[in-house]
Amino acid sequence: MRLRTAVAVVTALAMAAAGCGSGASDAAAKDSVTAAIAAPFRSLDPLMDSSAIPLQKSIFDQLVQIDAKGAVQPGLALSWTSNPDATSWTFALRKGVTFQDGSPLTAQDVAFSIQKVKDTPTSTLRANTAAITTITAVDDATVRFDLNRPFGWFPRQTSVFSVVPKASYDPVKFATAPIGSGSYRVVSWSSGRPAVLARYDAYWGPKPAFANVTVAPTPEADTRLTGLQSGEFDLAALETTQAGTVGTDLTVSSTPSNFVAYLGFNTTVAPLDNVLLRQAVDHAIDRDAIVASLYRGKAKPVGQMVAPVTFGYDPALAPSTFDPALARTLVTQSGYTGTPIRLDYPNDGELQSVNNLAQAVQSQLKDVGIAVELNGRPSTAFVPDWLHKKLPGAYLFSWRPSLLDAGQVLALSFRQAAMGYPTDPTMEQLVSAADAATDQTKRAGLIGQVFARAHDQAYFAPIFDDEYTVGLDSAVAYTPRADGLIIPSEIRRAG
Amino acid sequence: MSTAARTTLRRVARVVVTVFGVVTVAFFVQRLGGSPAALLLPVTATPSDVADLDHALGYDRPLLVQYGEFLLKALHGDLGQSLREGVPALGVVLDRFPATALLAVAAFGFGVGTAFLLVIVLRVTGSARLRSVVVWLGQLRLATPTFLFGILLVLVFSVWLRALPSVGDGGFRHLVLPAVTLGTFEIALYVRLLDASFGEQETQDYVRTARAKGGGRLGIVLRHMLPNALLPVVTVMGLHLGSLLSGAVVIETLFNWPGVGSLVIESINGRDFPVVIAAVLVVSAVFVVLNVLVDLLYAAIDPRVGASA
Numbered sequence: 001m002r003l004r005t006a007v008a009v010v011t012a013l014a015m016a017a018a019g020c021g022s023g024a025s026d027a028a029a030k031d032s033v034t035a036a037i038a039a040p041f042r043s044l045d046p047l048m049d050s051s052a053i054p055l056q057k058s059i060f061d062q063l064v065q066i067d068a069k070g071a072v073q074p075g076l077a078l079s080w081t082s083n084p085d086a087t088s089w090t091f092a093l094r095k096g097v098t099f100q101d102g103s104p105l106t107a108q109d110v111a112f113s114i115q116k117v118k119d120t121p122t123s124t125l126r127a128n129t130a131a132i133t134t135i136t137a138v139d140d141a142t143v144r145f146d147l148n149r150p151f152g153w154f155p156r157q158t159s160v161f162s163v164v165p166k167a168s169y170d171p172v173k174f175a176t177a178p179i180g181s182g183s184y185r186v187v188s189w190s191s192g193r194p195a196v197l198a199r200y201d202a203y204w205g206p207k208p209a210f211a212n213v214t215v216a217p218t219p220e221a222d223t224r225l226t227g228l229q230s231g232e233f234d235l236a237a238l239e240t241t242q243a244g245t246v247g248t249d250l251t252v253s254s255t256p257s258n259f260v261a262y263l264g265f266n267t268t269v270a271p272l273d274n275v276l277l278r279q280a281v282d283h284a285i286d287r288d289a290i291v292a293s294l295y296r297g298k299a300k301p302v303g304q305m306v307a308p309v310t311f312g313y314d315p316a317l318a319p320s321t322f323d324p325a326l327a328r329t330l331v332t333q334s335g336y337t338g339t340p341i342r343l344d345y346p347n348d349g350e351l352q353s354v355n356n357l358a359q360a361v362q363s364q365l366k367d368v369g370i371a372v373e374l375n376g377r378p379s380t381a382f383v384p385d386w387l388h389k390k391l392p393g394a395y396l397f398s399w400r401p402s403l404l405d406a407g408q409v410l411a412l413s414f415r416q417a418a419m420g421y422p423t424d425p426t427m428e429q430l431v432s433a434a435d436a437a438t439d440q441t442k443r444a445g446l447i448g449q450v451f452a453r454a455h456d457q458a459y460f461a462p463i464f465d466d467e468y469t470v471g472l473d474s475a476v477a478y479t480p481r482a483d484g485l486i487i488p489s490e491i492r493r494a495g
Numbered sequence: 496m497s498t499a500a501r502t503t504l505r506r507v508a509r510v511v512v513t514v515f516g517v518v519t520v521a522f523f524v525q526r527l528g529g530s531p532a533a534l535l536l537p538v539t540a541t542p543s544d545v546a547d548l549d550h551a552l553g554y555d556r557p558l559l560v561q562y563g564e565f566l567l568k569a570l571h572g573d574l575g576q577s578l579r580e581g582v583p584a585l586g587v588v589l590d591r592f593p594a595t596a597l598l599a600v601a602a603f604g605f606g607v608g609t610a611f612l613l614v615i616v617l618r619v620t621g622s623a624r625l626r627s628v629v630v631w632l633g634q635l636r637l638a639t640p641t642f643l644f645g646i647l648l649v650l651v652f653s654v655w656l657r658a659l660p661s662v663g664d665g666g667f668r669h670l671v672l673p674a675v676t677l678g679t680f681e682i683a684l685y686v687r688l689l690d691a692s693f694g695e696q697e698t699q700d701y702v703r704t705a706r707a708k709g710g711g712r713l714g715i716v717l718r719h720m721l722p723n724a725l726l727p728v729v730t731v732m733g734l735h736l737g738s739l740l741s742g743a744v745v746i747e748t749l750f751n752w753p754g755v756g757s758l759v760i761e762s763i764n765g766r767d768f769p770v771v772i773a774a775v776l777v778v779s780a781v782f783v784v785l786n787v788l789v790d791l792l793y794a795a796i797d798p799r800v801g802a803s804a
Contacts, residue, residue, distance in 0.1 A: 043580045130544065193663065218662065223749055402537070
C-alpha cells in the first residue's frame with residue numbers, strides 16, 4: 001500500500017514537471033530566429049580572430065563578398081582594377097556607407113583595418129596579408145594595395161578582411177561588442193553563450209528578413225539536431241550522416257562542399273619518389289567503396305585537389321579508375337621491394353571516420369602488394385611535421401579552401417617554399433603563371449594544366465569531397481553555401 | 496605556535512604544493528605536443544607565418560625558460576593572455592565558473608536531498624519492496640552513461656513533450672534537464688552509500704537502547720542513526736562536489752552549458768594553452784580546498800577525529 005502511494009506521488013510529480021511550461025512554443029509570426037553553428041567562437045574581433053567568421057560576415061563589411069555559389073561579388077568595393085602585372089590593385093569604394101555608431105566609413109578605415117591585421121603577429125588572419133607591401137587610402141573612396149608578387153585573384157583574397165572604424169577600434173571592447181557596418185549589429189555576447197544580433201536598418205545592402213538573429217555555437221552534433229527537433233533552433237548545421245534522421249516537420253538542405261580528402265606523398269625519398277609506385281597507389285584505392293561504406297554514399301570520389309564548387313576545378317579530369325591489376329603491374333615495374341610505407345594522419349581533425357579510412361587505404365594497398373604502417377596522431381603532433389615537410393612516406397589529410405579558389409591549394413601543394421614535396425620546376429612555373437593571371441578564364445586553364453600534371457605524376461591521390469547539410473524548421477529558408485558558413489544575413493523567411 | 500595553527504599551516508602548505516604540482520604537470524603535458532602556433536593559424540599559413548607567430552608568443556624559446564617565466568608571472572597572479580580572446584586567461588575561466596557552480600550545486604543539492612529523503616523513507620517504513628525498487632532503479636541509473644541518459648531526457652522532455660529547454664543557460668527551466676541528468680546519478684550513488692551506512696547502524700547497541708526506551712521509528716532514524724550514518728558519506732560528498740565543480744565536461748557539452756567544462760574543451764580544441772592552464776589551476780584549487788573543508792567538517796561532526804588528521 002505504502003509502495004503504491006509512493007509510486008503515485010512520483011508519477012504526479014513527473015507529470016507536473018512535464019506539464020509546466022508546455023504551450024511555450026506558440027507559432028506566432030516570428031521576428032527572431034536562432035541558428036546553431038558547429039564552431040565555437042571566442043572573440044568577435046575581426047582583426048584578431050577568425051573563429052566567428054560567419055557572424056563577422058554579417059556584422060562587418062568586406063571589400064568583396066563571396067556568394068553562396070562561390071563567385072566574387074561587390075561588397076564595400078564597387079569595382080576594382082589592377083596594373084598589367086597584377087602587383088597593384090585599386091578598389092573604388094561605395095559611398096555613403098556608415099558604421100553602426102553613425103560615423104561614415106572611408107578608405108582610411110579600410111586601410112587601417114587591414115594594416116592592423118598585418119602588424120599584429122598574434123592575429124590568426126595575418127597570414128592572409130603576406131602578399132601586401134603597402135596599403136594606401138588614395139582618397140576617401142579609393143584604396144590601393146601594392147603587392148610583393150603578381151596576384152591575379154587578389155580581390156577574392158580581400159573577402160577575409162572586415163573593416164572596423166579606425167576612430168573607435170579597441171581590441172578589448174571589440175572582442176565582445178564590436179562596431180561594424182554590416183546588416184546586423186551585436187546586441188550582446190559573452191564567451192560560451194549565444195550571440196544576439198539585431199538588424200542595422202541603415203545598412204546599404206539588402207535588408208535581412210529577420211529583425212533579430214541569435215547564433216548559438218553548438219559543437220555537439222547531437223545537440224544541434226535535438227535542439228532543432230525541440231524547436232529551440234530554427235536552423236542548425238547538421239552532419240551529412242544526420243540528414244536521414246531529422247523528422248517530418250523539418251526540412252534538410254544539402255550542397256556539395258569545398259572539402260577534399262586526399263592522400264599526399266613525400267616524393268623526395270624512396271620508395272615514393274618513384275612515379276610508378278605513386279600511380280600504383282592511385283589506382284589501388286577503391287574510392288567508390290570508401291564513399292559507400294564509410295560515408296553512407298554522401299560523398300563523391302574526386303580526381304583533383306579541389307572540389308567542383310571551387311574555382312579552378314577542371315570537369316574534364318575524372319577520378320583515377322580503381323584497377324588493382326594495373327596497380328599490381330605498376331608495383332612490379334617500380335621495383336618496390338616491400339619496405340613498409342608509413343601513413344601519417346591526424347586522428348582528431350576534420351576528416352570524419354579517419355581511422356576507418358586509413359585502415360581501408362591500408363588494406364586496399366595491401367591487396368596490390370604495398371605494405372603500409374599506420375601512424376595516426378593528434379593534430380598537435382601531425383600538423384607541425386606536415387608543415388615542415390617531415391613526413392617520411394604517405395599522409396592522409398584534407399582541406400576546405402575557404403576562399404573557394406584553387407589558388408589557395410596550388411601554392412601550398414606545389415611550391416617548394418610551402419608544404420609541397422614535389423620538386424618540379426615546370427609545376428612551379430605553372431603555379432606562378434596561374435597566380436599572376438588576372439583573366440579568370442586564362443587562370444582556370446592554367447590551373448587545369450597544374451592539376452593534369454599533378455595527376456600524371458601522381459603527386460597526390462585525391463579521394464573524395466563531401467556535402468554540407470543544414471536542417472530548417474518551417475519558419476526559415478536557407479541556401480547552404482559552398483564554403484559551409486551559416487551567415488545570419490542570408491537566413492530568409494520560408495515561403 | 497599552537498597545535499591548531501601548525502595543523503592549519505600544514506594543510507595550507509599541502510594545498511599549495513598540490514596545486515603547484517597539478518599545474519606543472521598540465522603545463523608540460525600540453526607543451527609536449529609542440530607549439531600551438533601551427534594549429535592556431537589556418538592551414539593556408541606558410542611555415543614563416545607560423546614561425547612569426549611562434550616568436551610573437553614566445554613559444555620558440557626553450558621549454559624550461561618558458562616554464563620559469565610562467566611560474567614567475569603566475570606568482571603575480573598573471574596566467575597569461577588567452578590566445579583567442581586577448582584578455583587575461585584567469586578572467587576567462589572565472590567568467591565561466593558561476594555557470595558551472597550553479598549546475599554543480601543544483602545537481603548536488605537535488606541529488607543529495609532526494610537521496611536522504613529516500614533513505615529516510617526506506618528506513619522509517621522498512622518496506623522491502625520499496626527498497627528493492629529504489630535500489631534497482633539506482634543500479635540502472637549508475638549503469639547508464641550520463642551522456643546517454645541526458646539525451647534520453649532531452650528526447651522525452653524537449654523533443655517529444657516540448658516542456659523544457661535543452662540548450663544553454665538562462666533561468667530555472669534551462670537548469671532542470673542538465674541538473675536532473677547529473678543529479679540522478681548523485682541520488683543513485685548516495686542512496687547506495689547511505690543505505691549501506693544505515694544498515695551498519697541498525698544492529699548497534701545505541702539503536703537497540705533507543706528502541707527499548709520506546710523511541711518512535713522516525714525519531715530514532717533522524718536523531719540517532721542519521722548523524723552516525725552520515726560520517727562515511729561526508730568524504731565521498733566532498734570529493735564528488737569537487738568533481739562536479741570542476742565542470743561536468745560531457746553534460747556541459749551536451750546541453751551547451753557555458754561552464755568551465757565546455758570552456759576547457761573549446762580551449763583544448765582551439766589550442767588556447769593559457770586558458771587550459773588557468774582552468775586546471777582553478778579546478779584543482781577548488782578540489783583541494785573542498786577536501787580540506789571536508790577534513791575540517793569531519794573533525795567537527797566526529798569528536799573521535801582529532802585536529803591532527
